[in-house]
Amino acid sequence: MAWLEVHDYSVKGWSEGADPSARARHYCSELERGAILFFPRPPFAFSEDHWKFLLSLKPSGSRLHKNVSYRPEADVLRGFDDHGSKALLHEIMRGYAADVRRFVCDFLAPYAGKFQMDYASFRPMEEEGRNLPLHKRNDLLHVDAFPSRPTRGARILRVFTNLNPTKARVWTVGERFPKLAEQFAERAGLERFTAQSRLVRGLRRGLGQLGMPVPDRAPYDRFMLHFHDWLKENAEFQNAAQGKERIEFPPAATWLVFTDGVPHAALSGQFAMEQTFILPLGALVAPEAAPIRVLERISGRTMS
Numbered sequence: 001m002a003w004l005e006v007h008d009y010s011v012k013g014w015s016e017g018a019d020p021s022a023r024a025r026h027y028c029s030e031l032e033r034g035a036i037l038f039f040p041r042p043p044f045a046f047s048e049d050h051w052k053f054l055l056s057l058k059p060s061g062s063r064l065h066k067n068v069s070y071r072p073e074a075d076v077l078r079g080f081d082d083h084g085s086k087a088l089l090h091e092i093m094r095g096y097a098a099d100v101r102r103f104v105c106d107f108l109a110p111y112a113g114k115f116q117m118d119y120a121s122f123r124p125m126e127e128e129g130r131n132l133p134l135h136k137r138n139d140l141l142h143v144d145a146f147p148s149r150p151t152r153g154a155r156i157l158r159v160f161t162n163l164n165p166t167k168a169r170v171w172t173v174g175e176r177f178p179k180l181a182e183q184f185a186e187r188a189g190l191e192r193f194t195a196q197s198r199l200v201r202g203l204r205r206g207l208g209q210l211g212m213p214v215p216d217r218a219p220y221d222r223f224m225l226h227f228h229d230w231l232k233e234n235a236e237f238q239n240a241a242q243g244k245e246r247i248e249f250p251p252a253a254t255w256l257v258f259t260d261g262v263p264h265a266a267l268s269g270q271f272a273m274e275q276t277f278i279l280p281l282g283a284l285v286a287p288e289a290a291p292i293r294v295l296e297r298i299s300g301r302t303m304s
């Protein structure tokens with residue numbers, strides 16, 4: 001199960017087949033269990049003029065950083081310094097985030113009103129041959145965890161669009177989280193994170209109650225950050241061909257994936273848009289497939 005092309009949903013909405021709510025639920029379930037849902041074209045409005053403008057932004061210019069981020073809830077744009085076209089880029093990112101949000105609320109109706117909008121990003125860099133520190137490399141298989149935004153078990157759903165007019169964006173993906181964790185979580189030191197949970201968290205809470213600035217990360221968040229780095233460091237895991245699949249997302253392709261549950265690596269490709277959503281466990285159709293539940297089954301401990 002690498003990817004699944006969606007045929008019954010278009011930019012106009014649900015178009016074929018009966019019972020859109022059952023179809024929406026089916027796609028949520030597939031996604032949560034590790035499918036990558038694929039559309040050959042964006043299933044939401046995307047203006048040709050905006051698209052051309054984005055492609056005109058050259059990453060070599062100092063005004064454009066390696067990654068432009070947009071925070072929909074605060075309406076803040078970061079990573080772009082050209083005052084002449086900053087307003088236009090801001091408007092494009094704001095419109096894009098709103099369009100993807102509408103699309104997700106309709107296509108994945110069980111999630112409507114239950115998710116938190118995380119950042120959107122515009123990625124103008126060529127992924128192949130980037131010179132990045134090991135833990136920041138995108139071309140090594142990993143599952144996502146955000147150092148600055150602990151989720152306490154909520155899931156990370158991302159919607160990507162390949163804006164490149166001629167080149168595919170190439171990923172490899174690995175065995176989904178249940179198999180990945182079964183094979184590697186204990187070797188990565190899962191027990192260390194759960195064993196600390198009561199004592200360390202009690203201490204942290206106590207210090208927090210005394211007004212001291214101590215981050216109160218759940219064992220889940222601490223393990224997932226560690227696991228992200230551990231997987232990138234692990235040559236045996238990175239080199240194992242078993243269960244690895246290569247996917248080429250052609251120009252204009254749009255795909256949805258829970259990146260906390262599908263190990264992925266971006267090997268090549270330039271110019272992509274992406275919007276992230278945080279889905280609380282209560283919004284999920286298949287919460288038993290969530291990484292936190294998988295880790296709790298393996299460890300026998302609560303991790304939130």
Ligand SMILES: [Fe+2]
Binds near residue numbers: 144259
């Ligand atoms: Fe990632």
